[in-house]
Amino acid sequence: MAKGDDAVRRKKNKVNRKRMRSSDSAVSARIASIIASKKRRKSGKRRTCEGMCFSLPTPEDPFNDRHDRKNKLDHKLKTKSNPKKNSAVQHIKDKENEKEKEQHTETPRPSAADEKFEDGCLPKFLTLCLNAIENSWKEKQDEDVEEEEVGNVSRKQHDLLASSSWGAELWRRCSSGWNVVDSSSGGGVCARKEQLAWLLSTASDIIARKEKQGLVIPTPFLIFLVPSRQRALQVRSLCKPLKALGIHTVSLHPGASIDHQIQGLKSCEPEFLVSTPDRLLELVQLKAIDVSSASLLVLDGLKSLVEFGFSDKVKLIKESISREPQMVVFSDFCKGTSKSLLQQLLNGPVCRLSLDDSAVCKSAFVSQHLHVCSSEDEKMSKASQILSQAFVDQNHPQHFKVLLVAGSASNVQLLASKLKAEGYGSSTEPLTDGLHMTNGEKVIIMSLKDMDSIVGLDVEEFEIVIFLECPSTEVYVAILKNMARYCIAGAVHCLFSKSDASLAQPLIKVLEQCDQAVPESLKSFDSS
Incomplete structure (x- = not known):
C-alpha cells in the first residue's frame, strides 16, 4: 500500500530532527542570530526591515508588494545576459516607475535632522x-x-x-x-x-x-x-x-x-x-x-x-x-x-x-548675580560695566545676544539714547533688533524690552539678561529656565534699589536653591 504525502513528510522531518540532534554544531536560534549579526557587522552590511511596517500600503497597492516586484526586476537585470531581454525588462521597469511617479505625488521625506x-x-x-x-x-x-x-x-x-x-x-x-x-x-x-x-x-x-x-x-x-x-x-x-x-x-x-x-x-x-x-x-x-x-x-x-x-x-x-x-x-x-x-x-x-522642569535643573550653567544700586545713574553705570566685561570674556563667542529689561517703554528709550551716547550701536550692520555693539572683534546684539513686553518672549538665544528694574519672582524664574539654551553657559544680572525691598526675599530663596552666592549687601538690605 502506497504511503500518503503526509506520512512521507513526517518521516522526512523526523530524520532531519534526528540529524540535527546528533550534530555537534547544532546551536539554538538565539545563538545563531548572534553569529549571523556578527558576520553581517564584519562584512559591513546590516539588514533593514522593508515590509509593510516600513512603508504603508496604498489604495493602488493594498498588499504593499510593489517593492518586491521592483527587487525582482533588479535581480533579472543583474542575472540575464541577453541584451534583448535586458532591454525588454528595462522597458517594463521604466513603465512601472512612470506609473509609480504618477500614483505617488507626495513631497520628499525630510532629512533626519528635520523629522519631528x-x-x-x-x-x-x-x-x-x-x-x-x-x-x-x-x-x-x-x-x-x-x-x-x-x-x-x-x-x-x-x-x-x-x-x-x-x-x-x-x-x-x-x-x-x-x-x-x-x-x-x-x-x-x-x-x-x-x-x-x-x-x-x-x-x-x-x-x-x-x-x-x-x-x-x-x-x-x-x-x-x-x-x-x-x-x-x-x-x-x-x-x-x-x-x-x-x-x-x-x-x-x-x-x-x-x-x-x-x-x-x-x-x-x-x-x-x-x-x-x-x-x-x-x-x-x-x-x-x-x-x-x-x-x-x-x-x-x-x-x-x-x-x-x-x-x-x-x-x-x-x-x-x-x-x-x-x-x-x-x-x-x-x-x-x-x-x-x-x-x-x-x-x-x-x-x-x-528632563526636569525645575529651576535648579533648567538653570544649570547659568550664573545669577544680584547687585544693590543706590540710584538710577549707578544702575546705568553697572549695566555698562557688565557689557564691557562681556567683550573681554573669552568664553563668549564672536556674536552673542544680550537682553536689557527696563521698567517701562519710556525707560527703554532713555536707556537706548544713553547707550548710543556712550558709543554703542556704532556697528555697520543693520539694526534689525535693538542695538549692535562692536569692539572690532566681537558683536553684541542688544534687545531693549520693557517689563510688559517680555511676557511670552522667546529668550532661548539670549546669553546675558540684565534687569534694570527688579522683576517679580515668576518672571525671573521663567527667564532663568528658558534663557541660553543654545550655549554652554549664561548669566542673568538683576539690579536692586530701595524700592525693590519687598522682592528681595523671594529672589534670595531662588539663588539659594540654585546654589548661587547671595551678596552680603543684599542680605542686610533685606533685613532692614
Missing part, C-alpha cells in the same frame, strides 16, 4: 532599539519578584521610552551633529536609565543610516566614559539587547586584568566602548585600541569625573581622537572646575536639555 517626533516620523531602527531595551527591562521585571514600588518605577520608564519629547529632541540634535549637555540629574551623579536607552538607540540609528548610505563605520563609533567600574557594568548591561541588532559593546575598567582586556580587544571590533578614563587611556598608550576615528564621545556624570581626578585624562582622550568628535555630557548642576572643563571640551553648536 510629534508627527510620528522616528526611524524604524531607532524604534527597534528602544523596543529591544524595553523588552529586556520587562523580562528582568518578570524574573525578579520585586515590590510594587519598583514595578511602578519600571512602568514609568517604559512610558517614557514609548513617548518622550526629551528623547526625540536628543535624537534630532545628535542626528544634526550638535553637542548636547543635559542637566536632568538634579543632584544625582549620572544619567538615568531611560536617558541612556535613548542615547544608545540614537547612536545605533546613526550607525545604521550611515551603513545604509554605503559609508564605512570606524570602530569604536561611540566612547562612553564613566567614573567607576560599577557604572561601566550598568551601562554595559543596558547595551546587551542591542547585540542581536548588530551593535557590539565592550566595557573596560580597572576591575579586570589588563592583559585579558588586551587579548579581548584583538578578537573583536566593538561599535560601543564603555570605559573609565584611566583604563582607556592606559590601553590607548599601549596601542591595544585605536580611538582616533571615534565619532561620539559621552561623559556620564561630569561632576563625578572631575571629583575622581579624571579631568586631565578626559582631555587626553579627546586629544587622541583625530577629528573633533560630537559630544554628549550628562551632569547635574556644576560650577567652578566642572564648568571650565566643559567650556574647554565643547566646540561647535550646543544644545542644553533637561
